[in-house]
Amino acid sequence: MTEISPERHALRARMREERARLGAGARIQAAQGLMTQLRQLPELTIDQHIAGYFAVNGELSLHLVVADAWRRGRQFYLPIAGARRQLRFAPYRNDTAIVPNRFGIPEPAAETAQLVDPAAIQLVLVPLLAFDRRGNRLGYGGGFYDTSFAFLHGQDRPTEPLLVGVGYAFQEVDALDEAPWDVKLDFIATESELISCEAPQ
Structure with missing residues (x-):
């Protein structure tokens, strides 16, 4: 599973640059808009096990989503990058210690016994660099999400876990x-829109 397309590399670089140019005010406003869009998903209220990501390098922040999950008594998880491009998920609470992993990405300092498999999560908020309305996602090239959720291939979608890409418009x-x-996304949430990838385009 390798991506060597020059076009994909160029698109990644362009999106990183555009994201880096966003000011603090624009990022705060985008996080508020994202929360508004995500509230259209019943799963955000109903599901008990919700996973997201620790925003870095200008990614759209999930801090309002995390606070909402804690307020509702839901369990929020962050990904742990394991061997063979596999993700597992660790509980994230307001007192959880965070440490950088081998890629420099913040992760919970969790014991192995605390980790849960991707199939145990009900709603997953997935970071991305680019997307289209058919549910295709351009990630960072590591293949962790595609490998970890490969079990969804061949299943009728949407199903659990529901995969929701998160990015700027x-x-x-x-x-x-x-x-x-x-592995395609079921929905994409931006600061201005919730896109159903199953809807006719």
């Missing part, structure tokens, strides 16, 4: 090439 592109190992 400017990260939308007309179309992304699909690879056999890609």
Whole structure:
């Protein structure tokens, strides 16, 4: 599972640059808009096990989503990058210690016994660099999400876990090439829209 397309590399670089140019005010406003869009998903209220990511390098922040989950008594999880491009998820609470992993990405300092498998999560908020409305996602090239949720291949979607890509509206592109190992998103949430990837485009 490798991505060597020069076009994908160029698109990643462009999206990183655009994201880095966002000021603090724009990021705060985007996080508020994202929360408004995500509230359209019944799963955000109903599901007990919700996973997201620790925003870095200008990613759209989930801090309002996390606070909402804690307020509702839901369990929120962050990903732990393991061997063989596999993710497991660790509980994240307001007193959880956070440490950088081997990629420099913040992760909970969790014991192995605390980790849960991807199939145990009900709603997953997935970071991205670019997306299209068919549910295709351009990630960071590591393949962790595609590997970890490969068990969804062949299943009727949407199902659990529900995969919701999170990104800024400017990260939308007309179309992304699909690879056999890609796991499509069910929804995409931006600061201005909730996109159903199952709806006719």
